[in-house]
Amino acid sequence: xxxxxxxxxxxxxxxxxxxxxxxxxxxxxxxxxxxxxxxxxxxxxxxxxxxxxxxxxxxxxxxxxxxxxxxxxxxx
Amino acid sequence: xxxxxxxxxxxxxxxxxxxxxxxxxxxxxxxxxxxxxxxxxxxxxxxxxxxxxxxxxxxxxxxxxxxxxxxxxxxxxxxxxxxxxxxxxxxxxxxxxxxxxxxxxxxxxxxxxxxxxxxxxxxxxxxxxxxxxxxxxxxxxxx
Numbered sequence: 314x315x316x317x318x319x320x321x322x323x324x325x326x327x328x329x330x331x332x333x334x335x336x337x338x339x340x341x342x343x344x345x346x347x348x349x350x351x352x353x354x355x356x357x358x359x360x361x362x363x364x365x366x367x368x369x370x371x372x373x374x375x376x377x378x379x380x381x382x383x384x385x386x387x388x389x
Numbered sequence: 390x391x392x393x394x395x396x397x398x399x400x401x402x403x404x405x406x407x408x409x410x411x412x413x414x415x416x417x418x419x420x421x422x423x424x425x426x427x428x429x430x431x432x433x434x435x436x437x438x439x440x441x442x443x444x445x446x447x448x449x450x451x452x453x454x455x456x457x458x459x460x461x462x463x464x465x466x467x468x469x470x471x472x473x474x475x476x477x478x479x480x481x482x483x484x485x486x487x488x489x490x491x492x493x494x495x496x497x498x499x500x501x502x503x504x505x506x507x508x509x510x511x512x513x514x515x516x517x518x519x520x521x522x523x524x525x526x527x528x529x530x531x532x
């Protein structure tokens with residue numbers, strides 16, 4: 314399996330395992346670094362992860378259907 | 390060059406490489422392809438993750454409008470890149486394309502946990518195709 318597909322599969326699995334939380338994951342090893350319901354609590358660990366050599370991905374499973382269309386001020 | 394990505398959660402969500410231009414740090418973030426969005430943007434609550442403060446003096450602000458009504462958008466220095474899904478490997482992510490824009494909006498009322506890849510970025514590509522097949526959703530981007 315290609316790396317990107319593996320990354321997507323691991324993100325999907327972690328979302329299901331932690332459906333209400335924001336997850337920090339090492340994108341190289343797919344190891345979960347931290348999980349928290351309030352993303353602000355992850356800020357310190359996220360900065361430490363960014364300071365390291367690896368790649369970090371941050372994500373959260375959507376908890377409801379979303380509708381979003383955005384226009385800029387200049388387009389109004 | 391054509392990049393083919395699997396969807397995430399049955400949606401056209403790409404894992405995008407985001408570089409914070411203040412610190413040089415790079416991280417990955419899910420972003421939804423949203424051709425209804427004039428501009429690429431992030432939820433404002435993720436700005437502190439990058440070490441940016443929406444309330445710092447000197448942070449530019451502007452108005453934007455979405456389903457939630459008029460909102461404030463804070464402008465921060467970030468640059469987005471697409472990973473090459475065929476060439477990227479563990480510990481060696483290959484960037485296939487980098488956006489020219491070196492700023493993005495962080496929108497107060499964007500109450501979701503992913504960014505929006507808006508038409509400002511999509512129009513830089515030759516084509517985008519969202520396909521559904523036996524492998525699930527695939528997003529095909531021609532650069």
